[in-house]
Amino acid sequence: MAVYTDISEVELEALLAAYDAGSLLSYKGIAEGSENSNYLLHTTKAAFILTLYERRVDKADLPFFLGLMEHLAEHGVSCPLPVRRRDGEVISEIAERPAALITFLEGMWLRRPAPQHCRQVGRAIAGLHLAAQGFALSRPNALALDGWRDLWRKAAPRADEVEPGLSEEVEADLATLGRAWPGDLPTGIIHADLFPDNVFFLGGEVSGIIDFYFACNDLLAYDVATCLNAWCFEKDGSYNLTKGTALLAGYQEIRPLEPAEIEALPLLARGSALRFMLTRLYDWLTIPDGALVNKRDPMEYVRRLRFHRQIRSSSEYGIGIT
Ligand SMILES: Nc1ncnc2c1ncn2[C@@H]1O[C@H](COP(=O)(O)OP(=O)(O)OP(=O)(O)O)[C@@H](O)[C@H]1O
Ligand SMILES: N[C@@H](CCO)C(=O)O
Numbered sequence: 001m002a003v004y005t006d007i008s009e010v011e012l013e014a015l016l017a018a019y020d021a022g023s024l025l026s027y028k029g030i031a032e033g034s035e036n037s038n039y040l041l042h043t044t045k046a047a048f049i050l051t052l053y054e055r056r057v058d059k060a061d062l063p064f065f066l067g068l069m070e071h072l073a074e075h076g077v078s079c080p081l082p083v084r085r086r087d088g089e090v091i092s093e094i095a096e097r098p099a100a101l102i103t104f105l106e107g108m109w110l111r112r113p114a115p116q117h118c119r120q121v122g123r124a125i126a127g128l129h130l131a132a133q134g135f136a137l138s139r140p141n142a143l144a145l146d147g148w149r150d151l152w153r154k155a156a157p158r159a160d161e162v163e164p165g166l167s168e169e170v171e172a173d174l175a176t177l178g179r180a181w182p183g184d185l186p187t188g189i190i191h192a193d194l195f196p197d198n199v200f201f202l203g204g205e206v207s208g209i210i211d212f213y214f215a216c217n218d219l220l221a222y223d224v225a226t227c228l229n230a231w232c233f234e235k236d237g238s239y240n241l242t243k244g245t246a247l248l249a250g251y252q253e254i255r256p257l258e259p260a261e262i263e264a265l266p267l268l269a270r271g272s273a274l275r276f277m278l279t280r281l282y283d284w285l286t287i288p289d290g291a292l293v294n295k296r297d298p299m300e301y302v303r304r305l306r307f308h309r310q311i312r313s314s315s316e317y318g319i320g321i322t
Helices: 009-016 059-074 115-132 145-162 166-180 220-231 241-254 259-286 298-309
Strands: 024-029 037-043 047-052 092-094 097-103 187-190 199-202 205-209 216-219
Touching: 009 024, 009 037, 009 092, 059 097, 059 115, 115 187, 115 199, 115 205, 115 220, 115 241, 145 166, 145 259, 166 259, 166 298, 187 220, 216 220, 216 259, 220 241, 220 259, 259 298
Parallel strands: none
Antiparallel strands: 024 037, 037 047, 047 097, 092 097, 187 216, 199 205
16 A cells, blocks of 8 residues: 555645635545655545655655656646645645645556557557657656666665565676676666556557656657566466567557667566666565555566576567567
């Protein structure tokens, strides 16, 4: 559950007074998610989500995230729209946290996505990459190689408690990725966390994308690699080639990958698996048991790392260089 901060109806009514969003009818904390506190609000005008930024979100980045959502919505991507206050601002404060009111998106995320959903996600992510072109702000990826090394420094001393030998594996990955990480592939704004719980479907179609709080400028194909990790592995850790093929084909329908991007996929997928393994490992070791937070299993991503290490060609993901 992710409700780190409790808020009262009195605080909420005071907050809503700054907006033209109606008056409060009801509210409740949302159990899902792990990074921020989210509340579902019903007002006399509509339903909204109120997000209180916690943990990894730096307040200085909020204009980028919220501005990006506005830009994407204006360019045809279905995503929440930040609600402006009467004074024109989008960032508020409640319970000593920075907060934003955003529009409510209909739909649900899929616990068991099928290949046709993966194809749609491929299309959606390519659409997002194209729609984000021209957004005026930029933000470096805080969870790229240097960020991974920082997380690793903090988690390394206890990593072998989670899996004996993990330290040695991660040291080798960091060294390989540090040497071989591609520097010359197409870049742009990426979502960087497009997991199934961040894509809503309605009647079998993508109805919207949420949670832009890791969005940043980085390699576009790295976002595709993250989607392969998040959408195309089964619970038993095996790669589902049909899903991978569908996701990559969907992406290429909208934005064909360059040969160099295709060739780099095994490395990018390995880097992305390491990134999610490290944030999960850090949380696993630092969040106390019993805290009201979803702790995600780092071992799922250790298994993905092992898979990507033995890939010899991108065709094993379901794509060929033509
Ligand atoms: N605009 C929205 N419309 C409808 N529901 C939303 C919206 N934004 C968030 N939610 C709900 O809140 C939940 C958590 O939101 P979100 O994924 O942004 O939180 P988070 O803590 O950043 O999670 P994550 O662990 O994925 O980073 C979502 O699963 C969804 O149920
Ligand atoms: N999507 C991330 C968590 C939140 O960003 C993970 O599954 O580790």
